[in-house]
Every structure is written in C-alpha cells, then in structure tokens.
Amino acid sequence: MSSIGTGYDLSASTFSPDGRVFQVEYAMKAVENSSTAIAVRCKDGVVFGVEKLVLSKLYEEGSNKRIFNVDKHVGMAVAGLLADARSLSEVAREEASNFRSNYGYQVPLKHLADRVAMYVHAYTLYSAVRPFGCSFILGSYDVDDGPQLYMVDPSGIAYGYWGCAIGKAKQAAKTEIEKLSMKDMTCREVVKEVAKIIYIVHDEVKDKAFELDLSWVGEVTNGRHELVPKDVREEAEKYAKDSLEEEDDSDEDNM
C-alpha cells in the first residue's frame, strides 16, 4: 500500500485530498521496519514474545530490552523506533503511578491504554512535532478483570485483542496466531506456541542472529509481569526448534 504523498506529506497537520495524514502512515512504516513482537491473551494470562535482532557480535547479551514493566501488573512490548518507545514507556509508567497515587489501586489496563493512546494521538495533530514511530502492546492480569491485551499504534488508536503482532513479520505472525485456540489454553502452553511463532516468522536469510525475549503475566505469576524463568524459556525454545525441524522433514517427504 505504498503511494507518494507529494506535497501533502510534509507535516502531520495536513490532510491529503483523499483524506489521509501521510506523516502518520510514514510513522507506521517505521514500525514495519523493526523486528517482530507478538502477544497472546489466553485463559489465565498474557504472554509476550519479541524477536530481538542481534546486529553486532559485540552487543552485550540481554541488553536493549524491548519488553518493559509499566506497573507491577502491566507489561509492554514495543516495535519501531526504540528511543520513541522508551519515552512512551516512561509516559505509561507515570500514568500508572499517578493513577495508583490518586485512586488507591492498580490502573485497569483499558484506562491506561486509552490514556497513553491519547498522548500518542496528540503528537499527530501538530506540525511542530512528529508522530511517535513505534507501536506497542500492553498486557496485564488481575483477579477481577482477568487477562487483558491492548495494542496502540502511531495514529493513537488502542484496540483490545486476543492476539496481536507488530513489526516486519506481523502478517505471517498473525496468520500463525489465528491458528491457536488461545481462549482454552493456559500460559504455560501458550509460551511454547509464542516461541514457535517467533522462530517461524524469523527470516534466516535477511536477518542472521536473534535473541528471543519472552515474558508473561497471569495467574502463574500471581498477577506480576515478569520475564519468563530460565527453565520455561529453554523448554519453549526447544519446542520451537523441534517443531521447525519437523516441518522441514515433512517438506522433504512430500517431494
């Protein structure tokens, strides 16, 4: 869906004749250049998976995290311009913290997603600033509302999802996610499927090495958002690698 918006794309405060704000669309293209992040909401929690491309062997392992903690019970996975995403994670943290301070309990995810989305949207209205070049996925779990999952994109919309993907392989990832019947699965089952999907959509040819970041929040963590423990992670990665090998083998048989 690429088109040139000559003349109408210089600032976010201009519409094109066919009703588009090109600066916002260009911001979304910036997200599509980034590596994939997915999240799946299941029966008892939310699982995040991020394909973290390793651009240099000199990078310290585990640095440049793309999954943030917003409050104890909220996780945020990002794709796009990382610096923009970090700044928005600070905004989300402040919103959650102010809510707790003013109202005495943990912010409900829908409210937080709406507030941060409003902030992102504000940057799409003026020519003096540029829109944020990142999308992010927010997920949480609490005893009353259960698991919740919202995605915010550079235009400032927040939608609720059962499963969503952002970044370069989002179409392929969405297809894989749709195959899951996540409403009946637990976090432990979904964690393995999320790892497998990231491995599936990772492009071995164009991007060489990658690190898989997995995190979850749900009944299994007592409502706290955490990185998945080492043993669960290793089990999930093993499952992912084994499933890929199986598919390779079955392709050969068909020949």
Added chain:
Amino acid sequence: MLEEQGPEWMSEEVKTGTTIIAVEFDGGVVLGSDSRVSAGASVVNRVMNKLSPLHDRIYCALSGSAADAQTIAETVNYQLDVHSMELGEDPLVCSAATLVKNISYQYKEELSAHLIVGGWDRRGGGQVYATLSGLLTRQPFALGGSGSSYVYGYLDAEYRAGAGRTDTQRLVVDTLSLAMSRDGSSGGVAYLVTIDGDGVEEKVFLGNELPTFYDQ
C-alpha cells in the same frame, strides 16, 4: 473540636458536633449520623443530614467543621463522577476513600474535618474506611465526631463480624442513640443509610422513634 484560648466569639465556628458511625455487614455497609449542627452553645440546624453521597453506592459521613467537610465531600463527588465516566464503570470504595484522604492529608493544616467513607463495590463488597487526619485505613467499623468517645466501648463489645443487615442497622441506631443522649453536641434525629449490591436505603429515626435505655 479545636478550641482556642480567647474570647468566646472567636471559637464559635459552625461545627457539626456530631456522632458519625459506619459498620460493615455481610454484603454491604450501614452509615449513621445524628443531625445537630452547633455554633458554640447555639444549635444552628437540628435536622442536618450528615451522610453525603459520593457516588451511587458510596457515601461519606461528615464531622468537624461543617464547611470543610461539605467542601471535601463535594470535591470528591465531582472527582468520582469524572473518574467513573473515564473508566466506564462504578468506582471502587477504596478510590473514593483515597481521594478523600488525599485532600485531607494535603490540606491537613488548613482543614478541620473528618470524613468516614463507606460503600459497596463489586470487587470488595461492603467496605468502611477511616480518613482521620489524612490517614487511610479500612476497618470493620469506624466512629467519628465528639459523641464517638462515649460509645467506643459499646461498639467494641456489641460488634459481631458477619452480622446481617437488620442486626447491623439496629446496632447503629442503638449506638447513635446512646451517644446522642450523652454528648451535648450531638442530638436531633438519627439518619441511617444502608448500601448493598441492590441499592441504597435511606431512613430517618425521629426523636420519639429512637431506642431508649435505662434512664429514659
């Protein structure tokens, strides 16, 4: 409550001398208050309802300076209106109590009022919160006002956890009646508000309807 040394007219602020009480029961709360407003020795209003709504199923009981208490209640009522519209659902009782606490604590040097917050929400059922001097604690029951000192012992002895609706209403009326008969700054009629999942019930007990004790 705060008396200064000096000519009488300086300390005759309009206060709700007051007895206020809130008690949790299985499935809701009962709030009660007397109805006397005094300025020094003069009763300025003998039928004031000191139980003020903060939201559909959250009420607060006012004590101390009438102006301060009413203003806090109105401010929190407004804040909860906005908050519940943003959330799209009814607010929690702890939110109302936190809002009251935030004002009471931030302005504690300037204000002289104590509000007890009681209500029902779907998450925690019936809850009572005390916010004296800007603290915030959830309690099974809370007392406030000048008349409360006379009835702490009575309530400590008679309160039963897990009691039903009518028993709790009777307990509240009895407590109010005892306090009103001993405290010079409390009197008039007794107002009761009972809140549970189905709604709110307001009752008034006129002078001759109040329970009587050994000396009456």
